[in-house]
Amino acid sequence: MASTLLPLRSVPARWLVLALALGVSAVASAQQAAAVAPDRGVNEWLLRMQEASRLRSYVGTFVVSSSTGSMSSARIWHAGDATQQIERVEVLTGAPRSTFRRNDEVVTFLPEHHVVRAERHESLGLFPNLLKSSESSIPEFYAARRLGAERVAGFDADLVQLVPKDTLRFGYRVWSEKRTGLVIKLQTLDADGNVLEQAAFSELQLDSPVRPDKLLHMMQPPHGWRVERAEAVKTTPAAEGWGLRSTVAGFRPLNCYKRPAAGAPEGGGIQWIFSDGLASVSLFVEPYDRQRHRQEGVFAAGATQTLTRRIDDWWLTVVGEVPPQTLKAFAQSLERRR
Known part of the structure; x- marks a missing residue:
């Protein structure tokens, strides 16, 4: 069913990337945060959620169920400041x-095989960087509704629902x-x-003394382990001969990468990434x-949907x-242009 191309966000590990990026909040004073306005717009809520993990340290146990x-x-350690993020x-x-992960550098250790996989790519996470108050079109496709307050992992939390305005996207409840x-x-x-899917901290220590230098030291490959580096390189769909006949409402193209395909020495494939600011495709x-x-066909695994289809001499996985x-x-909408 699946392509042999290894995605930058592989489907089995989607929850892991979500965990890496779930700490999203805004730089706000404690007084501002306490005075929660029930009529905040969607951008105000999301901007409030975008920056905190970048400036806070925390340790927690993260659970995803579908x-x-x-x-x-998974157990998560995070340290960050205005110049770097380390997780x-x-x-x-x-x-x-x-x-x-240190900024755009991602290193994965597979101890059963003594293998280290390293790659560089922009983090998509839950709220990509295209979420900016002056540019975001998210309010055109989602509405925010405050549902109240609850306790999660021992912390008081505001509960907000993000409601899609069309049938092209899922909704979210965010604590x-x-x-x-x-x-x-x-x-x-x-x-x-x-x-469809739930992700939550079952235990969390905010403002923990996580040492960035210690995490950086742990990123170094152990002696004798094999290091595999991703061969993906940035490209454009046009350069590879692809385009869309029409856009899909709300989804902007972010990046396009070219990767070699296993067993296909005559040519590799591409990964073309889109996002509406919350969801990615x-x-x-x-x-x-x-x-x-x-x-x-179309296959589902929790919130992740996968479509596979043959297009002439090509195989498409969405x-x-x-x-x-x-x-x-x-x-x-996808079409071959050369």
Whole structure:
């Protein structure tokens, strides 16, 4: 079903990237944070959620569960200031894995294989950097509704629902810690309000004395381990011969990367990334291989939807935390231009 291209945000590890970016708040004083305005607009809420993890240190246990019954957890250490962000995520379920991020540098340790995978890429996270008060079109596609206050992981939190204004995106319920604005719980909702996926801290220590120098030292590959570096390079869809006949409402192109495809020495594929400021969609296109590319269709795993389709001599995989009709809109619009 899946492409052999390794996405910058692989589907099985989507929750891990979410965990790396879930600490999002605004630089606000304790007095401002305490006086929560129930009529804040969506941009005000999101801007309040965008900056805190960049300026705070914390340690916590993060749990992600989906409507399919799957559950994953990780331990997170975060330290940051105005110049750099450093994080460590230690997976607590499944195969052992540790991921470190320093700004755009990401290093993953796979102890069972003595392998270290390193790559550089912009963090997409939950609220990408395109969220800016003067540029964001998010209010055109989402409305914010304050639902009240609850306690999560021992902290008082404001509960806000982000309601989509069309059928091309999911909704969200967001719990942000009252004093800092740190997001401590998030639910992704379908059109009927059912929870597709939930991510939350089960335990959290705010303003912990996390030492950046110690995390940086731990990012160094151990002696004797094999280091694999991602070969993806930035490109443009036009340079690779691809384009969209029409845009999908609200989704802006962010980046495009070219990657070699396993078993396809005659040419690799691309990953074309879009975001509406909250949700992201990736288009993976690679040469068609009848041995590997067999099943077309739409598949769901929690909030992540995947569409696979053959387009002449190419194989398309569209992945995103969006409804299936959004993936279909991208697939129908994609065209070969050379």
